[in-house]
Amino acid sequence: MTPAERLNRISEDAMCIGCGLCQSVAGPATVRMEIVENGYERPVVQGEGLTHEMVDRILDVCPGTRVDGLPEGEVNDSTQSDLIWGAYQNMVLGHAKDPEVRHRGSTGGVLTALGMYLVDSGEVDFILHARASEQVPTFGERAVSETAAAVLEGAGSRYGPTAPLVDVLEQLDRGRPFAFVGKPCDIAALRNLARLDERVNTLVRYMLTPVCGGFMPPQGMSRFLEKDLGVDPEAVTGFRYRGFGCPGPTRVEMANGDVVEKAYTDFWGTDESMWVLPFRCKVCPDGIGEAADIAASDTWPGGSPDPETEGDDLGTNALVVRTQRGAELVARSVAAGYLQTTDTVDPRYMDSVQPHQRAKKLAVGARHEGLRAEGKTVPRTARLRLDALMAELGEDNRVFQRDGTRERVRIGKASEPAPRRG
Ligand SMILES: Cc1cc2nc3c(=O)[nH]c(=O)nc-3n(C[C@H](O)[C@H](O)[C@H](O)COP(=O)(O)OP(=O)(O)OC[C@H]3O[C@@H](n4cnc5c(N)ncnc54)[C@H](O)[C@@H]3O)c2cc1C
Ligand code: SF4
Numbered sequence: 001m002t003p004a005e006r007l008n009r010i011s012e013d014a015m016c017i018g019c020g021l022c023q024s025v026a027g028p029a030t031v032r033m034e035i036v037e038n039g040y041e042r043p044v045v046q047g048e049g050l051t052h053e054m055v056d057r058i059l060d061v062c063p064g065t066r067v068d069g070l071p072e073g074e075v076n077d078s079t080q081s082d083l084i085w086g087a088y089q090n091m092v093l094g095h096a097k098d099p100e101v102r103h104r105g106s107t108g109g110v111l112t113a114l115g116m117y118l119v120d121s122g123e124v125d126f127i128l129h130a131r132a133s134e135q136v137p138t139f140g141e142r143a144v145s146e147t148a149a150a151v152l153e154g155a156g157s158r159y160g161p162t163a164p165l166v167d168v169l170e171q172l173d174r175g176r177p178f179a180f181v182g183k184p185c186d187i188a189a190l191r192n193l194a195r196l197d198e199r200v201n202t203l204v205r206y207m208l209t210p211v212c213g214g215f216m217p218p219q220g221m222s223r224f225l226e227k228d229l230g231v232d233p234e235a236v237t238g239f240r241y242r243g244f245g246c247p248g249p250t251r252v253e254m255a256n257g258d259v260v261e262k263a264y265t266d267f268w269g270t271d272e273s274m275w276v277l278p279f280r281c282k283v284c285p286d287g288i289g290e291a292a293d294i295a296a297s298d299t300w301p302g303g304s305p306d307p308e309t310e311g312d313d314l315g316t317n318a319l320v321v322r323t324q325r326g327a328e329l330v331a332r333s334v335a336a337g338y339l340q341t342t343d344t345v346d347p348r349y350m351d352s353v354q355p356h357q358r359a360k361k362l363a364v365g366a367r368h369e370g371l372r373a374e375g376k377t378v379p380r381t382a383r384l385r386l387d388a389l390m391a392e393l394g395e396d397n398r399v400f401q402r403d404g405t406r407e408r409v410r411i412g413k414a415s416e417p418a419p420r421r422g
């Protein structure tokens with residue numbers, strides 16, 4: 001295989017989540033994230049400069065090929081462990097103390113409040129995270145925020161393709177301390193990079209993540225705009241998925257000044273069975289941010305907002321605090337008046353507000369067996385308990401999940417064309 005064929009295989013096996021790290025590793029003159037035929041952002045090989053050594057390095061760091069749990073060095077005497085929720089120090093409910101931050105945040109503004117505290121206090125020089133893309137309004141793009149106001153500008157979930165790591169090596173080259181906010185798979189990529197580049201562990205002071213069930217594929221977005229809203233995707237100039245309430249309306253802005261707002265449940269549906277997701281997200285071994293310092297989630301009983309009361313929720317996050325560093329950050333942010341914590345919760349509470357995460361955790365080992373049986377790329381994992389989780393699933397369900405995945409592979413659901421400019 002040529003170097004390009006080896007890199008393309010990740011995308012062709014539908015394992016690429018579009019984080020952008022391979023562009024940073026190979027350099028944009030050699031690998032560049034571009035919107036490809038199927039509408040996703042994928043790494044497109046440029047010219048003839050890609051070498052096998054570069055691809056070896058990419059395969060070591062890519063979260064499509066490797067996802068690990070919390071590094072062993074982050075586990076200490078006060079670490080607790082749960083089969084579903086992994087390693088944690090504590091679990092608490094909370095929200096941004098400032099009502100404006102709470103309102104603008106995706107849930108209760110916790111990730112934004114933590115980021116604002118970190119830059120205001122000078123603990124870090126900037127936050128590497130994501131904001132709405134200026135080029136493609138439904139996408140996210142990486143943001144470098146050096147002030148609290150800039151961090152607040154990036155509040156809200158981006159449920160479209162987003163590549164926050166597209167220039168992470170350049171950010172490390174600056175030699176300045178920063179915090180990273182990204183999806184659990186982005187965190188996995190950064191932890192992978194830390195094994196090759198020791199600057200990650202010295203300069204990236206905190207890794208924060210939303211609990212993540214997956215994002216909206218571009219085809220699903222086109223369907224929503226064209227069929228559900230009757231809107232020409234080309235006419236869209238602004239797209240907000242969430243925030244300004246919990247979850248807040250899905251808001252579409254058009255070039256002619258028209259604005260359409262829909263409820264979150266109109267966009268996603270009222271339960272998980274209605275979600276349209278990239279294949280990679282269906283076999284994701286870690287949507288709960290096992291390698292992050294803190295993972296923040298929603299707290300709707302049953303996992304979805306009640307359509308009847310959707311507009312009334314002020315927003316409360318659950319924080320799964322995984323590291324000592326994360327616990328100390330929460331304490332300092334509370335003391336400084338950026339964060340308010342309310343109740344302590346536990347893993348069974350988390351199951352009740354994240355039933356889809358629990359179900360996927362139990363099923364994912366069997367889904368990987370199905371991928372393996374069909375000769376597809378399977379992410380290597382460590383410290384994610386996939387075998388123990390699969391044992392908990394039971395033999396009948398294991399066979400059902402494994403064979404279901406094999407069938408999906410056979411009908412082409414786990415295949416994409418080699419990335420070419422769209
Ligand atoms: C793709 C996706 C899937 C999700 N799935 C779940 C789920 O299964 N269960 C659940 O409880 N909650 C899910 N959420 C929402 C999540 O709960 C909230 O974002 C989380 O509770 C944090 O809320 P907050 O108010 O603290 O966030 P905010 O204060 O609004 O901060 C969000 C931060 O995340 C960053 N960010 C947003 N989108 C992206 C992105 N795509 N890539 C990188 N960084 C980003 C922003 O820059 C910002 O810094 C998902 C979010 C996303 C983006
Ligand atoms: S998952 Fe990230 S590192 Fe892997 S191929 Fe896709 S963009 Fe590159």
Ligand code: SF4
Binds near residue numbers: 186213215280282286
């Ligand atoms: S479900 Fe997993 S693979 Fe998909 S975006 Fe979330 S963390 Fe990444």
